Every structure is written in C-alpha cells, then in structure tokens.
Amino acid sequence: MKSPRFYLGLVVLFWGWQVQILWIAVLLAVSFEIARSIKTKFEFEPSDFNKFVDTSTVLLAGAVVIALTIEAQTAFQTILKWLPLVFFPIVCAQEFSSKGKIDTNSFFLIARKSVKIRFYEAKQIDVSYIYSLVCILSAGMANPTGSFYYSFVVFFFVWALWQVRTKRVPLYIWALCMILVAASGYAGHKGIYKTSQAVNRLIMEYYADYYNTNPFKTATGLGEIGELKLSGKILLRVRFEDYIPGQAYLLHNASYNQYNNSYWFARSGFTSITPQKSSTYWQINPDQKNTKKMIIYSRPKQNKAVLSLPAGVVSLSQMSAGGCEKNLLQSVRVEGVPSLIKSVVSYVDNQSYDEAPKEKDYFIPKDELPAIVKITKELALKNKSEKEILDIVKQYFLSQYTYSLDLKGKGIFKTPLENFFYKTKSGHCEFFATATALILRQIKIPARYATGFIAHEYSHLENQLIVRRRDAHAWVKVYINGQWESFDTTPPSFLQMDSLEIKSSLLMDLSSFFGFKLSQLRHETGADLMNRFGLWLLLPLILILFFRLRKSNKIKKVKLQTQSLEEKNSVSHKVSFHLIEEILTQKGFPKYPYETYFLWLERIGHHLQTLDIMAPLQNLLMCHNRYRFSKSGLTKEEMIKFYADIKLISKQLS
Template identity: 60%
Template sequence: MKAPRFFLGTIVLFWGWQVHTLWIAICLAAILESSRVVKSKFEFKPSDFNKFVDISIVFLGGVIVISLTLEAQKAILIILKWLPLVFFPVIAAQEFSLKGTIDSRSFFIMGKKRLKTNSYDFKEIDISFLYSLFCILACATANSKGLLFYASVVLFFVWGLWQVRSRRVSFFLWALCIFITIVLGFAGHNTIRLASMRINQWIMDYYTGYYDDNPFKNFTALGEIGKLKLSDKIVLRASFQDYIAGKTYLLHKASYTGFSISNWYAGYGFEPIENTHDKTFWQINPLVNPSRKMTIYFRPSKKIAVLSLPSGVISISEMKAGACNKNAMQSVRVENVPPLIKGIVSYSGILSYDAIPSDQDLQVPKNELPGIVKIVEELALDKMSEQEILNTIRHYFLTEYTYSMDLKGKQDRQTPLQNFLNHTKSGHCEFFATATTLLLRQAKIPARYATGYMVHEYSRLGNQLVVRQRDAHAWAKAFVNGQWKNFDTTPPGFLEMDRQKIESSMIYDFFSFLGFKLSQLRHETGAKLMKQYGLWLILPLGLTLFFRLRRSNKIKMIKLSDKPREDTKQDSHDISFSLIEKALIQQGFPRYPHETYFSWLDRIGHHFANKDLNNSLQALLRLHNQYRFSSFGLGKDEKKAFDLDIKNTVEKLTSASF
C-alpha cells in the first residue's frame, strides 16, 4: 500500500523539527517528494536495490560504532534518532524506481542465496509506511512531551489509515472508532506516565530515607561479610604501580566507631569534594610527596557507589562522576556514575587522613566488657608499650584461635563475640577485627573497625589484580604514634581457605573479562577511542560497499509516458484477475463494495449463457489467490498458462458470446 502524496515528506520534516536537524530533513523531504514530479524513473533490479540496502547497512554500522563510546541507553537513542537518515537510500530508491516497490529479494544478505531464489519465491513490497514508522520512533528520542507531539503522531496515523479504510464501513462509524481509539490511547498513555512517576517517587522516597539513615552504610552487622564470601563474583580490578608478586593489599571501604550487640555504627556524614577540572579529577586530601599510583576499575550496580581504596588517598583522576563525597573516616562515595568506573588513584600508603580519635574510639560495650577485661589481664596488656600490645595481640590470635566460616551457635546468655572469645575460638575476619578493636580500646589505644577487600589474586587475563566478593575483609585500625594504622589479626591462611570453599570458574572469569573489555571499550576513553580506532572499525564496511557497487551493472533510466501508472504495470509481465473484473463491469455486472470475488461470481453466474464459464472463472480466481497470497505462488509454466487463460477469458467476455 503506497503512502499518500506529501505523507513521507511531511513526516520527515516532522522528524527534523523534533530532533533539531531540520535542514537535513528539508533536503530529504524535497528529494522524496520530487519523485512524484519527475517523469524519468529507474529500472532497478533486485541486485540494484541490494546495493542501496548495503549503503544503509554501512550507515547503520557507522552509527553503531560511534555509539560504542556511549552508555547503553544513550547509544540506543542515538541509533533510533538517525534511523530516517540511515534508511533514506532504500526509500529513495523505491520512490524513484519504475514500479514504486522493492523486490523482497533485495534484502537478502548473501548474494548466492539471492541468485538461487526462484522468481515466484518473492513479493513486491512497499516500505513507505515502515519508513514512516522509523521516523516516528526517531521523533520519540527527542523526549517530546505535551499534547502537540501526541496530536502530531495521531494526525499521521489517521492520514495513513484513511487510504486503507474499509469501504464497507461508513465514514461516520470509521471516524467514531478512530476518535475512541485516540481518547483511549491518550488516557492509557497518561495513566502509564502517572503510574511510572508514582513508582519512581516511591523508589526515590525509599532510597532517600535509606541513605539518610545509612549513608552507605552507617552500620554493619557481624555476618554480612561472611555472606559475601560465599561468591566468587569479580567486583573490581586493580593495577598497582609498585606491585610485587605475592604481596597483598588492603582496600578500605568504610570505618566504624560504635559497637553494640553484633552491629558496628559510624556517626560521620558525607561532605562534597570540590571539582575544579572536567568532572574527572577529584582532590580527596592535601598533596604529599612521594605518592604511589594505582588504577582501579569498578562496575557499580547503581548510580551511586562507595569506592574501595588504599590508605591515604590523595586524589583520583580520570574518574567520571556527577559528584564525589567523603566522610571523616575516609569513605569515598560517588554519584551519577557510568556503568564502568575508572580511576587513577594517588595515595600515600602510610599517611592516613582519618579523623582524630574521640572518646568513642575507646569505648567498650558493657555486655562485652567482662570477656575483654579477662583477656587484657591475662595478657597483661596494661603494662606494655603500644608496639608490644600490637605484637602480643597478633600472636595471641595467631596461636590461640583458628579461622573458619562454619560458625557454631552461641552459648546461653552470651553474645556472638563472647561465644567466639570464650567458647568456639574460631570464626571469620569480622570476629577477629571486632575482638581486636575492643582489646585495643581496653588497653587504652584508640581503635576502629574497618571493612573493605583483601587484594591478592593476579589474573593473566588483562594482567591485573582481580577482587572477588569472597575477598571481602574486615580488620582493625589502631591509632599508634599519632597515626592511624591498619592492624589485621585474622590468621593469614584465611585466603586459601576461602578459595577452597568457593573455587573460581575459568568459564565465568573469561566471560567476566570479556564483559569488562567491552565496557572498557565503550566507557573508558570515549571520544579518544573513536578518534584513534573509529576509522579502522568503519573502513571494512566502506571497502565492502565500494567493491559491491563497483561490480554493479549500469542502471537503466526510463522516461514515463503520460498514461496512468497502473496501465504501465498491467503492460508488464504481471497479468491479474482485475482484467476479468473490468471486462465484467463493462458488460454490466459490477461488484458491490461488500462482496468478495467468489460471492460476486456466484451472484452473476446464472446470467452466463455458457455454463462452463462460471466454473472457469472460479478456477482462475483460485489460481489468482494462490499467486497473490500463497507462500508457494505459481511456477513459471503455471504462471504462463495462467496469463494465457486470463487473456483468452477476457476476449470471450468482451465478445457478446457468453
């Protein structure tokens, strides 16, 4: 079904107006509408149309390559936005073709497949309405709101549906149905929009309250890190400038000061970090020399995340984020981040910028005090220097306790920590860190509880250190000699025990690395990657197109005569049942608008003097339907016989002998 005159031009102009490319749209619309004016047309073969399809594929490939540097949502919008321009060569070829349609074989990608196709295995199709749909989709990427956009889209649909409306239905009934559809469509669209806004508001309200109460997060419970250790999922990748094979690194995520019944709390809020560059450089703390470097890659699950960083972070560069915040405990939170976060971190490695100790850093909960006091007295920690206290506590846990992920139940009237200290003497890192922090406090050394990751696994895929969820770790921070220092008393064999409990999968690691590289290609350097490699990505498509067009035959241009186009089509090899219909109408047997061909022949059949004529017409009608609508169509010989029977029957009908 052909689009009405000026329909394509108008909808292309609408696209240009919506996406702010009006000057391009004016050129495209002028070219399309000029096809109705010019008298010369091109006789395109299927192979010729296929070349125009190739051009569109190259355009589409170029748009996709450019979109690789964008986020997935933006990339999809960019591709949709340029669909009218991408497929313009195909629609222009159709409009300037002799038949005004496209051979379906033109869309076959493989040439051999196209050549083997029989002539009756294809259809002549018109893509004008499909192209119009692409224009509407492209207009939607402009995120237009209000009645004007909706009214414009409705106008185009009514305009297009008008010419395909059923003549059996009155204009009033047709208009009423269209009006009801428009009203219901607008009401449904508005209802969905309001529901979406309400759901989004509920989600924002929930998370707003969550972050107000738990600023990522202001508490952690014993057992949370143990849950993470049950997964080998890779959560981040890191490269250290001073990496030494076999060395382990602690990446700090959050610190906590208050402890009460299995829960640690932090009372420090986040403050924004000023950005003086292009939203990629963040000065976390004052500059010191010398400094070390590390590169970190992290794929957040949300638009907001807390980074895992080494001690003494000075600055982070090449990190794209809408905002960056930190608290006095040196937790760094980023907001409005891309799907892949990259950061080059400068850090001291020794110097810490944590808030100075407060009274809370020396408090031990009353319900934990008896067990803690007993161990302090047993070890005589109150008679030692700071360094001796650290050495004694480390040796005590190394020799008297074991690491285990399988925790036993607590005794009656005992807390989980007391059960660990007095009964099981076995647990995972959270229990060692908590017990160490409280022992240091009882020995008059300010201490805090810290969480993050232990980095130790080197991967040959990418030559980087990978960090898995099972590498989640907890340790203590001690304020010694006027500086906060990491103090880890968990037995060093815990890494191997965690690995044996949850082994990594080579297949999973490979696909994780592949996903990381794809994200890196899309997000890490963006326009820089396109500038360096974009030509090489598009070049193969361009060369393929060049050689295919070079091998193409010369396209023949034909000047149309003044006779109607439908007559020109009938003079070609395509002869249809419509010739018989015209002959019968001339003999005074018109077909009513509500009648099918078969019911029409049944009604007028008794008027024929030749009784076999009606049966012959019925047989020709069945062959006509098979040729037009069946997927099998007619073979070459069958089609020739059909055309000959049509001509003979028309001759009989035009004579008065029937």
C-alpha cells in the same frame, strides 16, 4: 500498500522536532514530498537497490562505531536517534524509483546471490510504513513518557489505518474502536509504567539492603559481608607497580566510626572534588613526593560506585567520571562513570589522611560493655605499650578463635558479639574486626571499623591481581603514633578457607576476563584511538562503500506520462471480466481462486436476481471466454462492444 501523501513527510518532521534536529528533518521531508509530486522517476534495477541498502548498512556501522566510542554510555540511544537518517537512502531510492517498491532480496546478502532458501520467497515490499515506524520509535527516545508524544503516535497510526479501513463497518463504529484502542493503550501504558516503577523501587530496596557499597548507605550490619562473600565472581582487577608475589593488599572501601546494635555507622559527610589539570584527574589529598602507582579496574552499579583503594591515596588519574566525592573517613565514591571504571591511583605507604580521632572513636555501646570489660581484664593490657597491646590482641584472637563462614546469630546471648566471645569462639572477619575495635577502645586506643577487599589472588591468565566477591573483608583501623594504621586480627587462614568453601569456576573466570577485555577495548582502547585518529577510523568503511558503489550502472530516467484515453481503453480490455469480479468482490461476493467465472456466477446468482443482470452477465462471460481461450479472440468491433458492455454493467452493479 503505499503510504498516503504527506504521511512520510509529517512523520519525519515529527521525528526531527522531537529529537531536536528539525533542519535535517525538513530536508528529508521535502525530498520525500518532491518524490511524490514530480513525474520524473528513475528505473532502478534490483542491483541498484542493493547499493542503497549497502550505503545504509555502512552508515549504520559508522553510527555504531561512533556511538560506541564517543558516547559510550548512551550508545543505544544515540544510534536509535539517528536511525531515520541512516535509512533515508533506502526510502529515498524507493520513492524516486518507478516501481515504488523494493525487492526483499536487497536486504539479505545471501538472497542476492540467486541461492534458493527454504521458506523464503522474494517479495516486493513498500518500506515507507516500516520507515515511519522507525521514525516514531526514534522520536520516542526524546520523551519516553509524555502523553503529548502518545497522542502524536495515535494520530499517525490512525492515519495509516484509515487507508485500509473496511467499508463494511460504518464510520462512527470505526472511530469508536480507534478511540477505544487508543484509550486502553494509554491506560495500559500508564499502568505498566507505574507497575514497573513500583517493582523497580522494590528491587532497589532489596539491593540496597544487600549491597554494602551502596554509596548512599552509611551503615553496615554484622553479617553483611559474610553474605556478600558467598560468590566467586570477579569484581576488581588490580595492578601494583611494585607487586611482591604472595603479598596481600587491603583495598579500603569505607570506614565506620560508631557501633550500635550490631551496626556500624559512618558519621561523616561527603565533600565533592573537582577535577584538576584534566577532566580525568582527581586530587583526593594534598600532593606528596615518593608516591607509588597502581591501576584498578572496577565495575559500577547504575553508573555509581564506591572505589576500593589502598590507604594513603593522593590522587586518581585517567578516570572519567561525572562526579567524585570523598568523606573524612577516606571513602571515595564516583558517579556518572562508564561501565568499566579505570583509575590510576597515586598513593603513599604508611600515611593516612583519615580524620583525627574524636569522641566517637572511643565509644562502646552499653550492651557490649560487660563482655568487653571482662575480656580486657583477662588480657591484662594495662601499662603495656601500644605495640605490645596490638601483639597481645592479635595473639589472643589467633590462639583462641577460629575462622568460620557460618553466620551464627546471637544464640542465647544479648548480642551476636557476646555469642562470639563466650560460646562460638568462631566467626568471620566482621566479628574479629568489631571485637578488636571495641577491645582497643576500652583501653583508650581510638579504633575504627573498615570494610573493603583483600587483594591476594594473582591470575596467571590475566597477569594481574584479581579480587573476587568472596575477598570482601573487614578490619580495624587503629590510631597509633598519630597515624591511622590498618590492623587485621582475622586468622590468616581465612583466605585459604574462603577459596576452598566458595567455589569459582574457570569458565566464569574466562567469560569475565573476556567481558573485561571487551570493555577495555570499548572504553580504553577505543576512546584512545578515537581521540588520536578521530574520524579517520571511518575511512575503511567509506572505502568499502566507494568500491561497492563504483560499479554502478547508469540509471535510466523515465517520465511517468498520464495515459491517453485510448491507451486506457486498451489497458482495460486486458482487465475485461476481471473488472466485474472486482466490483462484485467489493460488494461481498468474492470468487474462490479455484472457481471458474461460470460456477461463480451460478453460486452468487440468486443474490443478484433482483438486479436482473444475470443474462447480460452470462453473455459477457461467453465473450470473455472467447477473448481469453479461443484461438482467434475477438475482432476489433467485438472488443469495443465488449468493453462498452462491461462498463455498462459495472455501472449498473455499483
């Protein structure tokens, strides 16, 4: 099926207009239409088509490489956008070839070598409709929802279908069907879009509840980390410059300063940070001397993430991000990041930049007050130094409480915390941290609740610290000697218990590592190479293309001539009775492939009785049989008469 004139050109123009590269599209469209208008064509061999397909393949490979390295976030969209240009050589070759079709063998490397493949038969296909479909898809990249785009798509489809409509159905019914299909398509599309949006929203809400590092969430409830911990998936990879084997590092995500109804809230707004020096350097806090370095790799959710950082961060470098924000509680969140975030962190030990203590950092909710007062009295903390107090509190939790991952709720008590104090005496880090913070607040030491991860597992496979989901942790930040310090009262055995209770598998780790390496190659190494060597990387591809095309044979140019009347007649002689078959088939009397003409005429004879042409048809058939099957065939005079008769009867029939 050949596409009608101007069809390809208009589709390509539509694509160019939508993806805003109209001038390229104009070039393509003009070359397609020139191919249709001029009479000079090229005689391509199958091997010549192979070369055009090769060219397109190399172009596609190049586009993939560039898209993955330069525009990693939107790689797929970029490739799709340029597809019509990538496939242009194939379609152009087809349009300029004398055959007007391409052998399917050209598209499969294996089929080019005359290997016999089961269930596959080489065919000649016209790729113009496939190409126009690619153009329409590609144009869709620019406007995924517009009804304007949809109306154009409908227009192109209707145009294509118009070419193959059956004449049996009246025009108005055909048009009605088209309108019906277009309308229901539009309604269905809208419906699906609405539904998917609603479902998306539901999923987002669910995740927002679940995932405590949602950047727009400023509260965390008791038990959330406990739920979060139930997986051994690797989330972070960390490298400390001065790593001491066996040491555990706290990586801080967010701090919370207000506790109410078993929820911690962060009452602090975010301020935006602009990159300095280079686009990947972010100054978080004022510069310091004697900074230490560490590298951290993490993965974002929907291009957003809250970074897990050590305390005392000064700056982040080599981190590509669309935006970076921090709050006074030293939470750092980033937006518009690639699928692997790398940040090189400069930090100073023993210093924190958190906001100085305020009223909120002493606040204890009414519900919890009785229990807290009771415990503080028991511990006899009055008139002790801050250091002693911390020791006593730590000792208290270590000796009387046990670590457990079970979430026990509030039981018969008013709050979960009371249950923890009076009955269960066991819980996970959130309980320890909350309890500690409130106890310290009771004796007027400012305390905050901090969440994040604890990095302690050194992977020999990856040669760096890995942080799993189960390493999520909560601890206390306590204000001592004019500094905020981390203070962890959870019994140290919890790390061991976690790794025993929450399994991780070697296979998962391996696949995670593989994925990490792949991302690193794509975002770090690839981008680096691209920056350094740029388009030189495409050189091998270009060389391959050059060598493939080098052995090109000379392509013959042929001129399609308009046939003279005489030639036309001789061609039609070959057609002979087939002409009548064609006409009658169109009238709705097709011949079965196994039927001879004689049997066919016998079968459909009674339909043609009114025309009174059976006798001449039989005569013609005898002539045809003589022409086809006899030894001598027809003489020249007989041929001319035969052809005239055929013409006469065809006229009568149609």
